[in-house]
Amino acid sequence: MKSAPVTIKDIAKALNISISTVSRALRGMPEIHPDTRSAVMRLAEEWDYQPNQLAKNLAKSRTKTIGVIVPNLSYYFFSAMLNSIEDAAIQAGYSVLVCQSNESYLRETMQIQNLLRSQVEGFILSLSRDTSNCAHVERLIQKNVPLVLFDRYADNMAASKVMVDNREAAFKATEHLIENGCRRIAFLAGPPQLVLSNQRLAGYRDALTKHGLYMGDQYVFHCDYTQENTLMQTLALMSLPQPPDGLLTVSDRIAYPAMYAMKQKGVRIPDDVAVVSFNNEPLSSLFSPSLTSISQPIQEMGMETVRLLLRQLEATDGPITPETTVMPTQLVVRESSLRMKSADFLNGVLSS
Known part of the structure; x- marks a missing residue:
């Protein structure tokens, strides 16, 4: 189940200041005392606050959108996986936003932030070639953001995965x-x-x-x-x-x-x-x-990836235990x- 995103109201309550003060601090307004601005920025970073431009509209509805990040769509494997993922997502009533990391760690982290701002409900991700520090993915896991990794992933990561042996x-x-x-x-x-x-x-x-x-x-x-x-x-x-x-x-x-x-x-x-x-x-x-x-089995891998994500998106009793699906190969x-x-x-x- 997706956890609620952090709002300026949460930050204001934690610091015992007004919502308008938090808003002005985040925008760098000069009338805010430097100590207050520093406290707001520090807590916003710690809680991974994301500006929510659509908060009013989304308070009463869901986006029904999945974010997918792949290393490069020019690779046959990833383009074929995307076709399967999109087909399965559409059948379940979800749309897909697709980003490429272009094998770059920095671009991968940026794309995660972009998709969070777009209010995706969950992520499907295959790590870039350059990704060795997975703190950006761990933050999603800690916030109970629905997530499934496929093909490329990191060891000891408590997230659902789809792979072959x-x-x-x-x-x-x-x-x-x-x-x-x-x-x-x-x-x-x-x-x-x-x-x-x-x-x-x-x-x-x-x-x-x-x-x-x-x-x-x-x-x-x-x-x-x-x-x-x-x-x-x-x-x-x-x-x-x-x-x-x-x-x-x-x-x-x-x-x-x-x-x-x-x-x-x-x-x-x-x-x-x-x-x-x-x-x-x-x-x-x-x-x-x-x-x-x-x-x-690319078609089956894409379908299984979406199934595992939907299981998290539609959970009503809190976060569920991550699953790992290992699929067979053929020479x-x-x-x-x-x-x-x-x-x-x-x-x-x-x-x-």
């Missing part, structure tokens, strides 16, 4: 490379602070350890999701004294420039390096060679990873 999916993808004869498998990961990437890194390590191939992190390189950085990291990876013969990437968005960089160096895919990725974007089947990728095998097809030869390699 990233560790298991990465294990499955890495084991697929091993079963196709790869012995030196690299991982092009996301930024080190990204929980999703670290979960996939753990699954990658699990598979290598199971098959006796783990050699530390000499084949782990971190990318920032830009093409330029991915090209640079891929070229550095392929310049190692013993370059990899298998490659797992944290997303298709990284796989495409990585495959381009390898082709420019004359690396044959999958003969020299087999490749597996995440997200199974539509372009994966059209790329040459077609890309083996982990498919996520879609294509040309980029199929190096060996002889089961007899494969068994000989794995037993050696």
Whole structure:
């Protein structure tokens, strides 16, 4: 259930001053004593007061609006998720306000404030690449603002979440490379602070350890999701004294420039390096060679995200316990990873 927003009336009561004094202090009017202004501003910041331009209209009605913040709508995963979220929200009688963080922590915090001023009733959020300090999200949780995180989130955050089993999916993808004869498998990961990437890194390590191939992190390189950085990291990876013969990437968005960089160096895919990725974007089947990728149930994830948010919005007995929904994935095998097809030869390699 959504908690009532802080008003100037609340601040006035707490400081035992008039509402008009609070209003003038917040507007920086010169007739207000500096000590009074400081007390008002300090309490307003502590209580996360937001100017409510529509207070009179909203006192008797709801906005029926959900705020959605995603890293970038040019990413296939997030645009597809938004389609599902919007469809589910509309069916439930809600409209959606959409913002992009553009992978910026500062912009993410600003968009949260903008949506609060627009009086959204709840938030659906996927954290930016640069977000390591989650105090802005914790404030929403502390104020009992309905919130659901999806795909990207922070550890130990008491909010509802929708995700896939990233560790298991990465294990499955890495084991697929091993079963196709790869012995030196690299991982092009996301930024080190990204929980999703670290979960996939753990699954990658699990598979290598199971098959006796783990050699530390000499084949782990971190990318920032830009093409330029991915090209640079891929070229550095392929310049190692013993370059990899298998490659797992944290997303298709990284796989495409990585495959381009390898082709420019004359690396044959999958003969020299087999490749597996995440997200199974539509372009994966059209790329040459077609890309083996982990498919996520995006439609179902969007619907579940809205369901969890509606459960909070429509609660009548106070805040409810956060839920976490973990959804299954599927490895879609294509040309980029199929190096060996002889089961007899494969068994000989794995037993050696």
